[in-house]
Amino acid sequence: MVRSLLASDPALSRGREFAHNASETRGPRSAFQRDRDRIIHSIAFRRLKSKTQVFVAPYGDHYRTRLTHSLEVAQIGRVLARTLGLDEDLTEALCLAHDIGHPPFGHAGEKALDEASARQGGFDHNAQTLRTLMRLESPYPAHDGLNLSWEVLEGLAKHNGPVTHAHPALAELDSAYALDLPQWSSLEAQVAAVADDIAYDNHDIDDGLRAGFLHLDDLLAVDWVADGWRAVEQQYPRVERSRLLRELVRNQIGLMVNDVIEHTRAMTRDLASADEVRAAGRMLAGFSPAMHEQERQLKAFMYDRLYYHPEQVAAADKAREVVARLYAAYEQEPALMGEGWAKATPAAEPDRTRHIVDYIAGMTDRFALKQCQEIYGLVPGDLSNV
Structure with a gap:
């Protein structure tokens, strides 16, 4: 492959946010x-x-x-x-x-x-x-x-x-x-x-x-x-x-x-x-x-x-309800997020909201459903349509 003049050059990178030890390459x-x-x-x-x-x-x-x-x-x-x-x-x-x-x-x-x-x-x-x-x-x-x-x-x-x-x-x-x-x-x-x-x-x-x-x-x-x-x-x-x-x-x-x-x-x-x-x-x-x-x-x-x-829209509606319920639960009681996340919950906004959003955004589909089941005892119907 002939390298284009338009290509980004890793040797000329603008660097990283945090300084690092250039000698620690961990491989070529x-x-x-x-x-x-x-x-x-x-x-x-x-x-x-x-x-x-x-x-x-x-x-x-x-x-x-x-x-x-x-x-x-x-x-x-x-x-x-x-x-x-x-x-x-x-x-x-x-x-x-x-x-x-x-x-x-x-x-x-x-x-x-x-x-x-x-x-x-x-x-x-x-x-x-x-x-x-x-x-x-x-x-x-x-x-x-x-x-x-x-x-x-x-x-x-x-x-x-x-x-x-x-x-x-x-x-x-x-x-x-x-x-x-x-x-x-x-x-x-x-x-x-x-x-x-x-x-x-x-x-x-x-x-x-x-x-x-x-x-x-x-x-x-x-x-x-x-x-x-x-x-x-x-x-x-x-x-x-x-x-x-x-x-x-x-x-x-x-x-x-x-x-x-x-x-x-x-x-x-x-x-x-x-x-x-x-x-x-x-x-x-x-x-x-x-x-x-x-x-x-x-x-x-x-x-x-x-x-x-229509079946996609119906599944999406149920999924939105799961996420909305999780947010409402964690907003009211941060301890439901687990010890580590609960302890780190900020008191002031917007950091408090962003912390809860970070927790939910990191979830997989399966974990979100599991959490909703544990908190509310149910989930809003069968989300899967395939």
Whole structure:
């Protein structure tokens, strides 16, 4: 691989929030490789295995969770980074960590926490990712957090581009360790963001078809997906449909990946450094206008037919009730969080609310249900719909 002039260089990293002994390398790794490894070995990363991706607390072993989704994002991100000559380790670290701040039950849990903590600024999963990595996940004796490099933290903070109105939790972290929030991020961070889109656009189709919430005939209403299906049928006329559907998803991923590579190269042709990427003032890594429109159509279909499916909405309502009940219980009686968390509960706001939110946001689906059962003697019905 030829390294691009636009790649982030770990040897030129802006450093870490807390000083560290440079002689303690623990193996021949770059700064970004160390960041990736710290993320993979963290408790917060392991908890993703039992957090909702699309389906709430699924019984089936074949449905994606936040962990498997993050691994799939990282695989796509690595391919993009390697082909574009970017730093693959930085890209992988960003892909693996991007969902660490998600609470139990996915967006349903996020909405419940946002409503419960609204008087103290609400909840944002991206800000919670930074808070988890910079303050809560603390395995080291010399400092709080994982002490990741500036480039990883910056890329995670700008998950959806520059931040002009930071969530209070993110603003507090930025005040302690400035992340240049109003500026565009590295090309690696931009690649990680589009890898996330490619992964969930296509893998959620796979899960939706498996669950029976999506049907092929409905999916073919999306014109460019229908074109892909006809091509697969023509290439494999006597193969069973289940295999063809997975081939369709693979082909769509490949189509999107190739489009991102071609478009990103065109957008960055006249740039000569990573600093010029940040100063460009616009998104450089992403879909071409034509693919962007096709992806928008697919997203609209998925929201209509899968994410807002009546059974999904019903499960999400139950999940929000679980989270809301947990918050109410801990707010009234912090001792219910357990000795360590209860003892550390601040007396003043907004720290008190944020402490309770931190506790709930770190839960897996399973642990949240267990806690609700122990506190209230019941949970609001069967949350799983697959």
